Amino acid sequence: MAKLTKKQKEAQAKIDSSKVYSLNEASSLVKEITLANFDASVDVAIRLGVDPRKANQMVRGVVTLPHGTGKDVRVLALVTPDKEAEAKEAGADYVGLDEYLAKIKAGWTDVDVIITMPAVMGKLGPLGRVLGPRGLMPNPKTGTVTMDVKKAVAEVKAGKIDFKVDKTGIVHAAIGKVSFDAQKLTENANELIQTIIKLKPTAAKGTYIKSAFISSTQSPSVQLDLKSL
Structure with a gap:
């Protein structure tokens, strides 16, 4: 296992491993613990209680982030x-x-x-x-x-993204940049999470959202309090 640098240790020390954070708290914290000297992407990873090998448990959709992704989409x-x-x-x-x-x-x-x-x-x-x-x-x-090419292009440019659960049952999506203020990150992440909640397959049994984390390109991940979502 690679040794952590001094800055990485400092960032890790700011995370209380015994705690789960509200979305707003986590959005503020991920900005604080990001080490990159560039405008890093902020990502959300959500583990779902589905079996993506079964067609009736596939979770896939689109969402328009209220504040865009911060990325110039080509x-x-x-x-x-x-x-x-x-x-x-x-x-x-x-x-x-x-x-x-x-x-x-x-x-x-x-x-x-x-x-x-x-x-x-x-x-x-x-x-x-x-x-x-x-x-x-x-x-x-x-x-x-x-056939409505104009609308489709405009929506993608404005922050529409698509997501799909991977073979391990996790949805990964970029929801902004570290330069965004915490409120914008919170609102973007919430829009994605609420969209995923609405897409719960009827065939999925038990706990649907098992865990959720937010992180940036070069930061440790921060676990979200599922009760706050």
């Missing part, structure tokens, strides 16, 4: 020529079709979100091996396959 709109103008107007960073399909086939994936239209999905199928592992394959369930 959006590629793969659309037909008649939709290019509205995609550009909404703020898409890259707009086009065949030329970008060729670039992706060659290995280019320098974007965060891809938005497309139902008619184009057939062309994206063969690129699943490239896009799938990177979480870039558009999906109607997350609103990234739609």
Whole structure:
């Protein structure tokens, strides 16, 4: 096990390991214990009492964070020529079709979100091996396959994110930056958590949210008091 640096020890010492923190307390604390000399991302990890191997216990959804993510999300709109103008107007960073399909086939994936239209999905199928592992394959369930391209691009730019429980039963999501004030982090995290609570599968038995933690890119994690959520 790697030894902790002096700063890491100081940060760890500020966390009471016998205590669970309210969301507001944890949001303030994670700002205090972040060591990074850059504007680190703040993440929430929630362990769910579901079996993601079963289709009827899969938890997946989208949420628009009230204060955005603090990240400049790079959006590629793969659309037909008649939709290019509205995609550009909404703020898409890259707009086009065949030329970008060729670039992706060659290995280019320098974007965060891809938005497309139902008619184009057939062309994206063969690129699943490239896009799938990177979480870039558009999906109607997350609103990234739609005829309303303008709305979809605008929502992603404004802070809409998608999340999905992983194979270990955990949902990970970035909910802001350390530069956000604690109240904004609290409100963003609460919006995500409440959305996940509403998505509880009927097939899931027992405790749904087992534990939840908040941390930044280079900070220890702070356990949340589930009663405060």
